[in-house]
Amino acid sequence: MGIFDYFSSAETKRADEVRKGAVAPDRSERKKCWEARDQFYGCLDKHNVIDSLNGDGKKTAEKECAPENKQFEQDCAAAWVTYFKKFRVADYQKRRPSSG
C-alpha cells in the first residue's frame, strides 16, 4: 500500500541482507541479535542442551526451542547463528575443567 509498503519492504530488505551476510549489522541490529541469542541460550539451558547442532541436543532443541530458534535465525545473520551455536559448545568445553 504505497509508501508504507515501500518502508516495510526497505526494512525487510535490510533484514534480509543482514541475514544473508550481504551487509554488516549495525549496533542496534547486533543488540537485537544478541538478545535473540540469549533467549535461545536460555531455552537450551532450561532443557540442559549444550550442543543444539548434533544428536539428542538437536532433537530436543528442535522440539522445545523452536520459537526461540526461529527468532534467533530471524534476527541474526545465518553465519552468526551457526557461530553462536558452535561457540556455546566450545565455551562449555573450555569452562568445564575449571568448574569441576
Add this chain to the structure above:
Amino acid sequence: MPMPFAPATTSKMLRSIVPKCQQQATAVAATAARQCPRRSLSTTTARAQQPCRPTASTTKASQRCLRAFPSTPSTYNNSAAHQRRYRHKTVEEAKSRYRTGPFSWKAGVLFVLAGGGLVWYFEFEKQRMQRKRVAEATKGVGRPKVGGDFLLQDQNGKPFGSADLKGRYSLVYFGFTHCPDICPEELDKMAQMFDLVEAERPGQLVPVFVTCDPQRDDPATLKTYLSEFHPRFVGLTGTYEQIKDVCKAYRVYFSTPRDVKPGQDYLVDHSIYFYLMDPEGDFVEALGRQHSPDAAAKVILDHVKDWRGPIKQ
C-alpha cells in the same frame, strides 16, 4: 659546717634521680660525707648501693650522675669545666635522655619519611625500567620485528600508510565488520581506552582498525561501521595481498577465505590483540582481553609519558 663539695643542686639531683632504695644509700653517703669530707662520697655510695641490686638503668643513671659530680677539688673549683660536664640543663632532661637513648619522635619521623621516600623511589624506578625493557625489546638488531611499513586506504578512500603513524603512538586492532561478538566488544573497549588516553595526553595516540576481510569491507562500509564506535578511529582496508602482508608483519593470524562466491557469508577467525606501536613505528606491547579499559589506558599512558623522543603535535 659548710659543705664545699656538695652544692644544693647536686644533692637535689641525687635525690630525684635515684629511686627509693638508693635514697637510703644517698642518705648514708651524705652522712658519710659529712663525717669524712672530700673524696669519700663516691666510694661510700657505691658500697652502700650494692645490697639494693638496682636495675641496670637506674644504676647507670646514678653512676653517671655521680660521675658528673666533681670528685677532685681542682675540678669543682673550675666553673667552666664544671658546666661542660653537665650536658643537660635539667634533671628531667637527663632522665628522659637516659630512658629513651638517642631516639626521639623527631628522629622516628625522619627515619620513616626517609625510608618511605626511598622505597617509593626504588619502586618507581623499577617499574620504569621494566617498561623500558618491554618497550625496547623489539628495538635494535636481532629482535623479533612486529609491525612494519605498509600502505593502505583509509575509510575516506585516501591512501594511508605507516608514515602517517610516525611521530605518535598508535593502537592497532585487526578485525572485520561482520564480526559476531568479540570485535564489537573490543572496539567499544578501544574507544574507552582512547578517550582515557586522550583526556590526559591529547593528540598523542592514533586508534587504527585494520580489516582482515578486505573483500567485504570497502572504505564506505568501514566508515559506517567505525562511526558507531568512535569518530576518531582510522579504518584501513586494501587488496587481499596488501592486507595479508600487513597481517604478516604484525604477526596476526587470520583465516579469510580467498575466493568467496558473491553473496556467500563467512566469518573470519583472527587474533584479537591491540598492538601498541611507538612514534618510531616499533612494537611496544600487546594488550589483550584481560586488560580492562582503565588498565590498558594506564599501560599506554605510562609508555607515552616515558617517551623522550620527538612527538608530533
